[in-house]
Amino acid sequence: MSKKVSTKVLSGFMELVPADQIAFDRMKEKIESVFKRHGFVAMDTPIIERAEVLVSKTGDETEKQIYKFTKGDTELALRFDLTVPLARYVGEHWHDLTFPFRRYAIGKSFRGENPQKGRFREFYQCDVDIVGHNELSILNDAEIIGIVNRVFNELNLGPFLIRISNRKLIAGLAESLGVAPLSAQIFRSIDKFKKVGEQAVQRELAAAGLPAAALSEIFTFLKIEGEISGILTELEKLSAKLKNETFKKGLEEIFLVVGHLKLLGVPEKNFSVDLKLARGLDYYTGTVYETIFTDHPEFDSVCGGGRYDNLTEKFTNEKFPGVGASIGLTRLFSQLKEAGLVTKVLATNTQVLVVPLVTDLSVPLKIASVLRSKNISTEIYLEDAKMKTKLAYADKLGIPYVVLVGEDEIKASEFTLKNMATGEQIRTSLETISEKIRL
C-alpha cells in the first residue's frame, strides 16, 4: 500500500459536512434575499487580481496578510475583501452602470492571518454597497444600516446592536488638535480599544508621536457615552468649542443617519452611537458601524461597514463615493456553531426516495420522473441491496418519505407510501402520493 496524501484541509480553512453546509447555505440565502428585496444586483469579480489593485501605499494590517504570487511576469494576489474589487469594477465599468449603483456580492476572500480560533484564511463575505457618481446622499448610509437591521432580524439569531460612529468626528478633533497627519494611526489604534483596553491604546498613540495634551482631549471625547440624545448634546457642545468644519460635518451626518433610521422603522434598541468605534480599514471617510450580538459579546463584530468617499481615486479621476456593509459569514457561522446556535437541519434536501423492489426499473424511474416534474426533490435507490439497507439510507439521511415499488404495486398502479417519521404506510395512486408529499 502506498503512502496516502492527507485529506485534512489547511489550517484556517472551513469545510462543512452536508447538514452544516445546508444550514450555512440557508443563512446565505436569507441574506441574499434581503439584499435582492432592497433592489440590489449581484456582482461577481475575479478572486485573483493584479497585486497593484489590492495593495495600497499605506499598507495597513489587512494588506500584510494578502496572498501574493507570481505567474509569468505578473504579480498576482487573492482578494482580501469585496470592497476594493468593487472600486476597481466601478472604475472599469462606470460607463455601463446606472448610478446610484446598488450591488451585492457574496463570495470568498482570503487573508493569510495567523490561524487562531474564529479567524479564517478563506472566508465568505456578504457585502452590500451603494455607489454614487460625484455625490451620494448621506441617507444611503442609513439605508445600508436599515438593511443590516433587516438581515439580522430575518436571521433570527437573538438580540443585536448596531453601533454607529463617524470618522469625521475624530478627524476633525485631530485637525483642531494639530495632529491631522496622525489620523490614520488614531483610527487604527482606537479600533483596538475594546480588545486591548485604554492604556494599551494610549501607549500606542504616545509611541506614534501624539502629544499628551492631544491624547487627553481624544480620550475625553471617546468617553462620551450613554443614550444617543445625550451623546449628541455633548457632541454639539464640543463642536461649538472646536469650531472645526470636519467635526461639524461629522456631527450633522450622525444626526441625519440616526434620524433616518427612526423613519426606516429600525427599533431604537437595535442601534447606538459609540464613539469608541473606528473600524480598522483605512478607506472609511465618514459613517462607520458594526454589529454585535448583545447576548454574545464574545463574537465581537459580526458585520462592519461604512462610508468611503475616495476608494476609487486609485483607479480614476472620476468621483465615486460609496457606502456599504459586510457580513463575515464564515466566522459568524463558526461562532454560532460553537455557541450551539446553528439550527440542526437534515443532511438532505430530498423529500422522497423511490425504492424499487423489482429488477425492471421502468416503472420506478417513471415515478421518480413524475415526482420531479412536480418539483418534488426525488431520489431513486439504484444499488443492488436488501430492503433493509434501502430503508436505512432514507432513515440515516432523514428523507421524510419512501415510495415502495414492487410487482403488486405495479400491477395495481398503486404504490406504497411510507412516512419514515411515523412508520405509517398507505397504498394509493401516484397522484395522491404527490399531494401527500407536497403538504
Added chain:
Amino acid sequence: MSKKVSTKVLSGFMELVPADQIAFDRMKEKIESVFKRHGFVAMDTPIIERAEVLVSKTGDETEKQIYKFTKGDTELALRFDLTVPLARYVGEHWHDLTFPFRRYAIGKSFRGENPQKGRFREFYQCDVDIVGHNELSILNDAEIIGIVNRVFNELNLGPFLIRISNRKLIAGLAESLGVAPLSAQIFRSIDKFKKVGEQAVQRELAAAGLPAAALSEIFTFLKIEGEISGILTELEKLSAKLKNETFKKGLEEIFLVVGHLKLLGVPEKNFSVDLKLARGLDYYTGTVYETIFTDHPEFDSVCGGGRYDNLTEKFTNEKFPGVGASIGLTRLFSQLKEAGLVTKVLATNTQVLVVPLVTDLSVPLKIASVLRSKNISTEIYLEDAKMKTKLAYADKLGIPYVVLVGEDEIKASEFTLKNMATGEQIRTSLETISEKIRL
C-alpha cells in the same frame, strides 16, 4: 493627478456588467435547481488546497496549468477542478457521509492556460456526482447522464447531443494488443481526434511507441460509427474476436447505460455512442460522456464527465467509486454571448422605485417598507435630484413601476403608480398598488 492603477481584469478572467451577470446567475440557478430536484446536496470545499492534493504522479496537461505558490513552508495550489477536491472530501469525511453520496458543487476553479478565445483561467464549474462506498451501480452513470439531459432541456439553448463511450473498450483493446502500458497516452491522444484529425493522432501515438499493427486495429475500432444499435452489434462481434474481459465489461456497461437512458425517458435524439470520445483527464475508468450543441459544433464539449473508480486511492485505502458530470459555465456563457444566444435581461431585479417628491421621507420610507414586507423588490430614490433625473434612473435600469409620493398623495393617502412601459398613471391606495405590481 497621480498615475492611476489599471482597472482591467487579468487576461482569461471573466467579469460581467449587471445585465449579463443576472443572465449568468439565472443559468446557474436553473442548473442548481435541477441538481436539487434530483436529491443532491451542495458541497463547498476550499479554493486553496495543499499542492500535493492536486498534483499527481502522472502530471497530465491540466496539472501543468495549476496555480501554485508557497506560504510559509507549505506548497499551496488553487483547485483546477471540483472532482479532485470531492475525492479528498470523501476521504476526509466518509464516516459522516451516507452512501451513495449525492453532491453538487458550483464554484470557481483555476487553470493558468495560455489565454485564447473561449478559454478561461478562472471559471465556474457546475458539478454533480454520485460516490459509492465499495460499489456503485452502473445505473448511476445513466442517472447522471439523465440529469445532464434534464439540465440542457431546462436551459433551453437548442438541440444538444450527449456522446457516450466507455474507456474499458479502448483499455481492453490495448490489453489484447499487448500495449496496455500505453493506455493513458492513447486516451489523451484520441481525446484530440476531433480537434487535430486522424493523421496527427496517428503520428503522436506512433511517436509514443505504439506499433503500426496496434495503431491500425485501434483506428479500425475508432471508425465504428452510426446508429447505436449498429455500433453495439459491431462491438459484440469485436468482443467475440478479442475475448478480452475488460473490453467485454465495457460493452456490458454501455448496454446497461444506453438501456437505462431509454427507461429514464431521455429522447434518443439526445444521445449517441461515439467511440472517438476518450476525455482528457486521467482519472476516468469506465463510462465517459460529453455534450455538444448540435447547431453549434464550434462550442465543442459544454459538459463532460464519466466514471472514476479509483479517484480516492491517493487519499485512502477505502474504495469510493464515483460518477459525475461537469458543466463549464463560464466558457459556455461566453460562447452563448458571442453567438447572440444569451437572452437579453434587465440590469435590475427591482420591481418598483419609490420616488419622494417631499423632503420629509417618513411616508416614502414607510411605503418602501410595506412593499418589501410583501416580498416586492423595492428601491427608494434618496438623492437630491430633479423629477426627470429620478424617472430617468428607473427608465435606464428598466424598473417596471414607479410610485410618486408628493404632498397631495400623502394628504389623500393615495399614491401615484406609474407604469414605466406604458406611461399610464393611476392614483390609488398602497394596497392596490402592491397588488398591481405583483400581477
